[in-house]
Each structure stands twice: as C-alpha cells, then as structure tokens.
Amino acid sequence: MKRLSLLLAVLSLSWALATTFTALTLEELTQKADLAVFGVVENVAVEARDGEPWTVVTLTVTRPLAGELGDTLSLAFYGGVLETGLSISVVGMPSLAIGDEVLLLAYDAPYYSPIVGFNQGLWRLTELGFVDAQERLLSLDEAGALLLDGEGGDTEAILTALEPLLENR
Amino acid sequence: MRYWPVILLLVSSALALTYRVDPRGGPLDLEERVAAAFAAWRGAEGVEVTARLAEEADTLIGYGSAAAFGPDTHSLTVARTEAGRRTLEVRLNPASPFKERALLHEVGVLLGLSPSEGGIMNPRFTHDTPSAPTADDLNALRAQREVVPEDINRDGVVDFYDLWLLAQSFGRSGVNLPADINRDGVVDRSDLALLQAAYIFGAPAETPPATLARPPHPARKPQDAPPAALPEGEEAP
Numbered sequence: 001m002k003r004l005s006l007l008l009a010v011l012s013l014s015w016a017l018a019t020t021f022t023a024l025t026l027e028e029l030t031q032k033a034d035l036a037v038f039g040v041v042e043n044v045a046v047e048a049r050d051g052e053p054w055t056v057v058t059l060t061v062t063r064p065l066a067g068e069l070g071d072t073l074s075l076a077f078y079g080g081v082l083e084t085g086l087s088i089s090v091v092g093m094p095s096l097a098i099g100d101e102v103l104l105l106a107y108d109a110p111y112y113s114p115i116v117g118f119n120q121g122l123w124r125l126t127e128l129g130f131v132d133a134q135e136r137l138l139s140l141d142e143a144g145a146l147l148l149d150g151e152g153g154d155t156e157a158i159l160t161a162l163e164p165l166l167e168n169r
Numbered sequence: 170m171r172y173w174p175v176i177l178l179l180v181s182s183a184l185a186l187t188y189r190v191d192p193r194g195g196p197l198d199l200e201e202r203v204a205a206a207f208a209a210w211r212g213a214e215g216v217e218v219t220a221r222l223a224e225e226a227d228t229l230i231g232y233g234s235a236a237a238f239g240p241d242t243h244s245l246t247v248a249r250t251e252a253g254r255r256t257l258e259v260r261l262n263p264a265s266p267f268k269e270r271a272l273l274h275e276v277g278v279l280l281g282l283s284p285s286e287g288g289i290m291n292p293r294f295t296h297d298t299p300s301a302p303t304a305d306d307l308n309a310l311r312a313q314r315e316v317v318p319e320d321i322n323r324d325g326v327v328d329f330y331d332l333w334l335l336a337q338s339f340g341r342s343g344v345n346l347p348a349d350i351n352r353d354g355v356v357d358r359s360d361l362a363l364l365q366a367a368y369i370f371g372a373p374a375e376t377p378p379a380t381l382a383r384p385p386h387p388a389r390k391p392q393d394a395p396p397a398a399l400p401e402g403e404e405a406p
Contacts (some may be wrong), residue, residue: 018246018278018344020271023293025326032240078237079247089354091344092292111239118242 017076019092021118026148030165032116033105035067038159041100042072046080053080053088057096059104063159066166067108075104078112094119094133101125103138128152186279188228195263196230202269203230206276213307216314228279230272233260243294246272246278246344248354255354257344267294273302281313281352282306283345318350319367327367335364 024032039059046053058074075096081087094115096102105121106114115121123130123138130138131153138158139150146161192199211217233245243265247258259275261268273289284292288303302310318322321331338348338356345352350360 018275018284018292020243020267020274020292022243022267023239023295024241078245085251087248087250089248089342091248107239109239110237112233112237112242112245113239116241117285118239120241 004124007064007097009152019090019118021120023163024117024120026146027165029105029116029121030162031169033066033106033121033166033169034108035069035073035106036065036104036166037061037067037069037073037106038063038065038103039073039101040095041098044096046082048082049076051083051086052078053086055080062101065159065163074116075106076110077114092119092133094122103130103162118163120147125155129155130158186228187226188230188279189226191229191231193231194234195261196268198342199232199261202272203276203342206269206272209273209301209399210276210280210307210310212302213310218281221357225380227255228257228259230259230275231261232263235262235264238262239262244275245265246275248342248344267298270294270298273300277302277306277310278345282309283347285309317367318352319364321347321364327369328371329362331364332368335360 030036031115037059039061041057043056043058044058045056045058047056048054054076055078056074056076060072061069061103075091079088079090079093090112093113102125103123105116108114109115113119119133123132125131127139132138132148134149136149137152139147140153140161141147141150144157144161146158146165188203190200190203196202196370238245243259243262245260247260249256249258257279257378259272259279261271261275265271270289271294274292277290278284282290284290285305288306289301290306290309291298312323316325317327319327319331321334324330335348335350335356338346339361340356342355343349344354346354346356348360350363353359
C-alpha cells in the first residue's frame with residue numbers, strides 16, 4: 001500500500017501547466033535562490049502535514065553550488081497521496097522520481113513549491129542535457145554564457161558556468 | 170472567520186459549470202471578482218456563459234496561504250480526491266499583485282481551456298501579460314466548443330494523429346489535458362475507449378496537423394516524432 005501511495009504521488013504530479021507564476025530570467029532565478037545543487041533523487045515519500053499530503057524529495061548532493069548544504073537535501077512539495085486515500089495534485093508541480101539527476105535552484109522556505117519560480121529553477125538531466133519544465137535545454141552560447149533555451153552543452157561546463165552567477169548574488 | 174459558501178452554476182447551451190467561492194484568507198469581494206472574470210470571458214462569439222447558484226459544486230475558488238505561495242506564484246490549480254469525490258480547487262495568492270490576471274487565467278481553465286504560449290492563458294506572467302482575455306484567447310474558447318473532445322488536435326477529424334497525441338500523454342494527470350477526453354484528470358484506458366468509438370479509419374493526412382508541427386520534446390529521440398504519412402498501400406491503425 002505504501003509503495004502504491006508513493007507511486008501514485010509521483011504520478012499525480014504533472015508537468016502540465018495551469019498554475020500561474022512570474023516568468024523569471026536566468027539571472028533572476030540565480031539571484032533569488034537560497035540553495036543551488038546538482039544531485040540525484042534518492043527517495044520520494046509522502047507525509048501528512050495538517051492533514052494534507054506533502055511529497056518530500058530527498059536528494060544526494062553530487063555538487064553543491066550555493067547555500068548551506070550537507071550530503072543530502074530534502075525538499076517538500078505540496079501534494080501527493082496519503083494512505084487515507086486523500087489525493088492532492090497541483091497542476092504544474094515538479095515531478096521527481098527516484099534516480100532522477102537534477103539541477104535545482106530552491107528557496108530555503110516551506111513554500112508550496114520550494115523551487116524558485118515554482119518550477120522554473122529545476123532542470124532534469126537527460127541524454128541531451130538539462131531540460132526544464134518548458135522542455136528547454138539549459139545551454140552555453142559560443143561566448144560561454146548560459147542560456148535558458150539553446151542547443152545544450154557539456155554538463156560540467158554548464159555547472160561551472162553557473163557558479164559565478166550564484167557567487168555574485 | 171466567517172465562511173460564506175457562494176455556489177454558482179454556469180449554464181449555457183455551450184458550457185455548464187458549477188463552482189463555489191470561499192473568500193476566507195483574502196479580499197472578501199472574491200465573489201464579485203469571480204463574476205467579473207467570467208464576464209470578461211463572455212466576449213467569445215457564440216459562447217454563452219451564464220451563472221446561477223447551486224447546492225453542491227465540485228469546483229472551489231478561494232485563497233491559499235500567502236506565506237506558502239512564495240514570491241513567484243500567483244495561483245494554484247489543485248485537484249483533490251477524497252472518499253471517491255474529485256474536486257477542483259483554484260487557490261489565489263492573496264498577496265499577489267496579479268490576482269485579477271491569475272483569476273482570469275484560472276477561470277479560463279475552468280471553462281476548459283488549456284494553457285497556451287500567449288495571452289491570458291499563458292501561465293508564465295510577464296509585464297506583457299494582458300489584463301483581459303485576448304482575441305486569441307476568446308477564439309480558443311469558441312474553437313473548443315466547435316469540435317468533439319475526441320478530436321484532440323482540433324483539426325476536424327478523429328484520426329491517427331489524435332491517437333498519437335493520446336499515446337504521448339497516456340498515464341499523465343492534470344487539468345484540461347487535451348487527451349483527457351472524459352475530463353477525469355487522467356489520460357487512461359477510458360479515454361482510449363472513447364477515442365476508439367469515435368475513430369475514423371483511413372489513411373492520415375500526408376501533412377501532420379499544425380498542432381503536431383512543433384519540435385519534439387528535446388529529451389526524446391527524433392524518431393519518436395510521428396510519421397508524416399503511412400507507406401503507400403498501408404492503412405492507418
């Protein structure tokens with residue numbers, strides 16, 4: 001039952017959009033972030049808070065980029081499925097599963113979504129590179145500057161290019 | 170704090186929607202704000218939207234916690250299922266300077282529209298986000314009333330390309346997903362059954378509809394794109 005609940009919790013989170021938020025530039029995303037990390041999702045669990053489900057995602061920190069980070073980082077997202085049967089699904093909420101490699105910029109605050117820009121500060125690593133909720137590839141241009149939408153680029157080079165943006169906050 | 174359940178029922182020959190308004194946690198004139206938002210959507214030619222009270226509603230418009238929204242989020246669309254009952258909740262950020270625009274967007278969602286890349290149905294707000302539905306928004310509302318729900322790509326025929334879109338979305342959940350034909354929040358076998366019943370067998374058009382012309386998901390391989398046409402002599406599935 002617990003495994004089913006976790007599975008449903010993950011499935012109930014959707015990349016579809018209807019929730020509204022402010023569109024942010026890459027500079028704004030990095031300026032706002034309290035935490036920045038590249039890591040791997042090692043656990044997804046649902047817990048009740050005030051009777052409502054929150055999905056707690058725990059990552060192993062592969063590369064800390066900004067903020068006070070340990071070996072792991074846990075972030076709670078509003079929504080999920082409780083064993084009581086109560087299901088809450090927030091449209092547009094980031095969907096994460098065990099094993100996902102992600103780059104994220106987050107607030108250190110208990111928001112419905114801790115990701116900066118609701119879901120804009122989250123990129124999943126795919127075979128083509130870091131992909132955001134709009135299915136754009138985080139990229140480097142010819143001059144080495146980061147772009148929210150481009151042709152992709154070397155993962156290590158992108159993370160390295162991100163660091164000065166985070167240091168200049 | 171007082172709770173005023175205001176239940177409205179929208180009925181028209183084209184649209185029928187029931188919802189409640191709960192102003193707790195934000196400006197108490199939410200009922201008027203909601204009415205104004207629906208009025209703004211009445212500009213769609215041929216789409217009549219009217220409202221009346223009802224006892225039970227599966228859709229609730231209210232406020233969320235300002236502290237939990239954070240600085241970037243203006244509204245949430247929340248699907249809640251409890252004891253077998255599915256409700257749709259719109260939660261506005263009471264501290265957002267864009268409450269009216271968020272409400273216009275969310276009312277568009279309630280009317281069945283999917284998010285778009287422009288107009289008020291673009292969920293990513295900028296300084297250019299309009300303060301009222303645009304002509305394109307209203308055209309989208311009218312267009313959605315002119316096709317059957319099985320026509321997922323809205324090209325006037327239920328065919329292979331609709332099946333392809335359904336297959337792409339199979340297993341997804343959300344609100345107003347185009348492939349969620351029965352609008353139960355999940356793209357699943359029940360939607361496939363509805364599509365099958367409406368399916369028109371025949372060779373698909375040689376040129377895919379414009380809705381399929383956008384670039385494929387970057388995380389997918391190019392060969393995942395639909396074929397432009399079946400080989401000569403073969404029939405569509």
